[in-house]
Amino acid sequence: MSLTDSLEAIFDADRLLRAAEEELLSTKDAAALSAIIRGATTEALELEDGEESEMRLERLADLSAQVPGPEAVDNLLRILDHPAASVRVVAGEALRDVAYERYTEAAHAIGRAIAAGELNTALAEVPWVVLEVAEPDPITLLRKLLGASDARVVASTIEALADLGDPSAADAIARFVDDPREVRLDDSEEDTSATLGELASAALRVFEALSADE
Numbered sequence: 001m002s003l004t005d006s007l008e009a010i011f012d013a014d015r016l017l018r019a020a021e022e023e024l025l026s027t028k029d030a031a032a033l034s035a036i037i038r039g040a041t042t043e044a045l046e047l048e049d050g051e052e053s054e055m056r057l058e059r060l061a062d063l064s065a066q067v068p069g070p071e072a073v074d075n076l077l078r079i080l081d082h083p084a085a086s087v088r089v090v091a092g093e094a095l096r097d098v099a100y101e102r103y104t105e106a107a108h109a110i111g112r113a114i115a116a117g118e119l120n121t122a123l124a125e126v127p128w129v130v131l132e133v134a135e136p137d138p139i140t141l142l143r144k145l146l147g148a149s150d151a152r153v154v155a156s157t158i159e160a161l162a163d164l165g166d167p168s169a170a171d172a173i174a175r176f177v178d179d180p181r182e183v184r185l186d187d188s189e190e191d192t193s194a195t196l197g198e199l200a201s202a203a204l205r206v207f208e209a210l211s212a213d214e
Contacts, residue, residue, distance in 0.1 A: 025066055034071045037063055041075055045082075057082060058090040065094035073098055073109035080122035092125050099133045107141050120150035127153075127160035138164065143172050151181040155199055162203035170207045176200035 001009070027033050037060055044056035057079050064076040076098065080091035099106040110126055113119045127145055130138045142164070145157040154176065161169045179196035 021063070024063070030068050031071075034067050034069055034075070037067060038071060038075045041078060045078075050084075054082075054084050054087050057084075057087045061087070061091040061094045065098050068102075070105060070109060070112075073102075073105055074112065077109055077113050077119050077122045080125055081119040083121065088121075088125055091122075092129055095126070096129050096132055099129060103133070103136060110141065111144060114144055114148050117149050120148070120153055123148055123150065123153040124156040127157045131160045131164055134164075139166055139169055142169065146172050146176075151183050151196060154179075154181075154196055155183040155185075155194075158196070158199045158203050162206045165206065165210050167207040167211055170204055173200045173203050177204070 024033070041057065041060050041064075044053050044060060047053040047056070061076055061079045064072045064079065073095075076091060076095055080088055080095060082088060082091070095106065110123070113123055123145065127142060130141050130145075139161075142157050142161055146154055148154060148157075158173055158176065161173060176196045177200045179200065181196045182193050183196065183199075185192045185194055
């Protein structure tokens with residue numbers, strides 16, 4: 001196959017993909033479609049072939065974001081909980097799109113995940129999605145995330161609140177200043193760690209500096 005033929009094959013495959021997706025999403029039975037996507041997600045999560053699993057989950061994340069209803073958003077959070085960064089990137093972008101268009105639905109799904117206390121990898125990603133959307137009320141949802149039992153979720157939320165720079169969150173963060181739980185931080189140069197107390201204290205210093213500048 002020539003290079004030109006290979007390029008044409010890519011165009012043909014993309015055309016077929018778009019047509020198949022349009023046909024799938026055109027169904028009037030959203031509940032049935034949501035059930036099919038959830039079942040396919042379970043199958044993809046159980047595949048031994050990691051590359052195939054990740055490919056399917058990335059596609060399923062995009063589809064989940066386009067299906068109305070709470071079950072589809074819950075399913076999207078399941079995908080966001082995957083250990084592969086490539087899957088989480090796609091799922092995070094899909095959750096962001098849902099939050100822009102159906103914020104209340106996304107917030108309720110996140111609340112259910114917090115209550116269940118299981119999707120902690122996903123919940124540690126959520127604060128950055130909330131921060132990017134930043135409406136209509138990010139502080140309320142971020143405060144809820146501070147109630148998660150997993151230290152990674154709390155750490156991510158504290159950092160997101162510090163980046164948001166809203167001193168009204170100071171009281172919610174202050175209760176962690178003596179928390180000794182240690183978390184690993186993703187750094188561009190090297191892996192570092194800090195306690196929740198250290199992160200909380202740093203966030204409070206940010207708020208103090210912002211208040212002093214006003």
